Amino acid sequence: MTPINNLLLVDDDELFTFMTKKIIEKTNLANQIRIFENGKLAIDFLDATSEKKELLPEVILLDLSMPVLDGWGFLEEYILLKPRLAKKITLYIVSSSVSPKDHQRAKQYSDISDFIIKPMTTETFIDLIKNLPV
Amino acid sequence: MKDIKNTYPINYIDLFKNLPGLYIILSRDFVIADISESLAESSMTRREDIIGKNLFVVFPDNPNNKKADGEINLRQSLAFVLQNKIAHSMPVQRYDIQKPDGEFEIRYWSPVNKPLLDSKNEVAFIIHRVEDVTDYVRLKKENSKNELFSSELESKVKKMEIEIIKRSKEIQHMNILLEEKVKERTRHLEDANATIQKNFSLLSVQKKQLEDFSNIISHNLRAPLVNISMLTEMITQTSNEEEKQFLTTKLHTAADNLNQIFEELVESIQISEDPDIPCERLSFQNYIDTAINGLQGEINKSNAQFEINITESPSINYPPIYLNSILHNLISNSLKYQHPKRSPFIKITTQKKGKSIVLSVKDNGLGIDLEKHKDNLFKIRKVFHNHVNAKGFGLFITKSQVVAMQGRIWAESIPEEGSTFFVEFNNQ
Numbered sequence: 001m002t003p004i005n006n007l008l009l010v011d012d013d014e015l016f017t018f019m020t021k022k023i024i025e026k027t028n029l030a031n032q033i034r035i036f037e038n039g040k041l042a043i044d045f046l047d048a049t050s051e052k053k054e055l056l057p058e059v060i061l062l063d064l065s066m067p068v069l070d071g072w073g074f075l076e077e078y079i080l081l082k083p084r085l086a087k088k089i090t091l092y093i094v095s096s097s098v099s100p101k102d103h104q105r106a107k108q109y110s111d112i113s114d115f116i117i118k119p120m121t122t123e124t125f126i127d128l129i130k131n132l133p134v
Numbered sequence: 135m136k137d138i139k140n141t142y143p144i145n146y147i148d149l150f151k152n153l154p155g156l157y158i159i160l161s162r163d164f165v166i167a168d169i170s171e172s173l174a175e176s177s178m179t180r181r182e183d184i185i186g187k188n189l190f191v192v193f194p195d196n197p198n199n200k201k202a203d204g205e206i207n208l209r210q211s212l213a214f215v216l217q218n219k220i221a222h223s224m225p226v227q228r229y230d231i232q233k234p235d236g237e238f239e240i241r242y243w244s245p246v247n248k249p250l251l252d253s254k255n256e257v258a259f260i261i262h263r264v265e266d267v268t269d270y271v272r273l274k275k276e277n278s279k280n281e282l283f284s285s286e287l288e289s290k291v292k293k294m295e296i297e298i299i300k301r302s303k304e305i306q307h308m309n310i311l312l313e314e315k316v317k318e319r320t321r322h323l324e325d326a327n328a329t330i331q332k333n334f335s336l337l338s339v340q341k342k343q344l345e346d347f348s349n350i351i352s353h354n355l356r357a358p359l360v361n362i363s364m365l366t367e368m369i370t371q372t373s374n375e376e377e378k379q380f381l382t383t384k385l386h387t388a389a390d391n392l393n394q395i396f397e398e399l400v401e402s403i404q405i406s407e408d409p410d411i412p413c414e415r416l417s418f419q420n421y422i423d424t425a426i427n428g429l430q431g432e433i434n435k436s437n438a439q440f441e442i443n444i445t446e447s448p449s450i451n452y453p454p455i456y457l458n459s460i461l462h463n464l465i466s467n468s469l470k471y472q473h474p475k476r477s478p479f480i481k482i483t484t485q486k487k488g489k490s491i492v493l494s495v496k497d498n499g500l501g502i503d504l505e506k507h508k509d510n511l512f513k514i515r516k517v518f519h520n521h522v523n524a525k526g527f528g529l530f531i532t533k534s535q536v537v538a539m540q541g542r543i544w545a546e547s548i549p550e551e552g553s554t555f556f557v558e559f560n561n562q
Contacts, residue, residue, distance in 0.1 A: 064353075119364045
C-alpha cells in the first residue's frame, strides 16, 4: 500500500486530533499530517496552496461541529474552491455525530466520500487509504 | 164616491189574467174564483182546470212531509181575514206543489190574504196574493249552510291558527334551544381547538427540545466519551511509562470536560422542567447593577462603558435567578467578544411591546456572521469566535431560561460592528 503524502485533519477537539494523529502515524500511511482547528483555517490553507500540488492533501478528514466555520460551512467554501485546486482530494467526514439528520445531510454532498463515526481506529484508517480512488 | 170617467176602457178579466204578480181570488168557502196566469204557471196548474175547485183540493199538503203545515196555516189566515175583515200577512210558508207526475216539489211562499168587501161591508172574496220565495229560502239555507261551513271553516282556521302559533312558538323555543346547543357545541369545539392548539405548540416545543437534546447527545456527549474510550485503549496499549502518564492526564481532562457538559445539560433540563418557577416583581436597574458588579474585573480591564435606558419598562415579573442569569450572560458576551480596536460600549434598553417587554443588549464588538451561524447561535457548545473562553453555553442556557417562560430570544449583528441581543418577556 502506498502511503499518501499529505493529510488534513480539521477538528477543534485537541484531544481527538492528538490521538488520531498518533494512530495515523503508527500506520505509516501518511507522510505529513496537518491539523486545523476550524473550517476557516483549513480553507485558508487550501486557498493559499491551491496551485502547489506538493502541499495539497490527498485526503481531508473533516469534523462537523467546529467554531468559526463548521464542517458544513467548510463544504460550501470547498465546493467554490475545488475547480482551482491542482490536486484531486478525497474528503471524509469524521464526526462523533450519530444523528441521522447529519448523515442524511452529508449524503447530499457528492464531494463527501464517506461518513466516519468517531473514534478513528487503525483499521478504519487502513481501509480508508486502501479504498482511495487511484 | 163618484164614478171616474174612463177614457180608456179596460178588459178587467184580461188585466187580472195577465197580472205580473201571483193572485188567487177565493170565495168565502175557499173555492178558486179566479187565478192569475203567472200563479197557475208557477203552481204547475192550468187556469181553466182549477177555477171553481176548492183551494185545498187543488193544493193539498205534501203527504210525504210529516211536518207539512201549509194547509192549516193558510186556513187559519183565511179564517182570520173572514172574521176580522182585514188583511193578514203570513210568515214565509213551506207549501209543496204537486207536479203533473204526482211528485211534490218543495216550495216556499210569502202569502198575503186580503178581504174584498161588498157594499154591505161584508167579505165577498178573499184576495190571496203570494210570492214564490223558494229560491230565496234555498239561497238563504245555502247561505246559512255556507255560513255554517264558513264558521266551521273559520273555527277550523282559528284552530289551525292557534295550532300554527303554538307550533311556531314550539319551533321558536326549539330554535332557541338549538341555538344554545349550537353555541355550547361551538364553545366546546373552540375549547377543544384551543386545547389542541396549546398542546400542538407544546408538542412543537417539546419536539424541538427533543431534537436539540438528540443533537446534544450526538455531538456534545458522544465526543468526550469517544475521547475517553480512545484514551483508555491507548493507555492499555502503551508500554512507555512516560506516555502512559501523559495520556492519563489527558484522560482526566476528558473526564472533567464530560462532567462539565453533563452538569450544563442537567442545568438546562432543570430549567425546561420547571415551568412553575415563581415570578417576582423585579427592578431591571437592580439586576443590571448586580450583573455589572459581577463582571467588574472584565469591565475595568477593557474600560467598558454602559448606557442604560429602562424608563419605559423599569420592572418585570420574572424568576429572579433567570433574570440574573440572562443579564449576566448577555453582558458577559458583549465583554467577551469585544472588538480588539475599541473599548466596549454596551447599551441596555427595555421597551414595552403590547403585553411584553423587550430587553435589548447592544454592543460594538466583533459581531457574528448570522447568515452562517443563525441556526447554531443558541445551541450548546457552539462557538463562533476563536476565543479562549468561548464555551458555547451562555446563550444556550439563556435561551432555555427565556423559552421556559414562553419568551423569545434573537439577535441582530454585523461582523466587525457589533451585535444586539433581544429578549422578549411575555405576559407582563
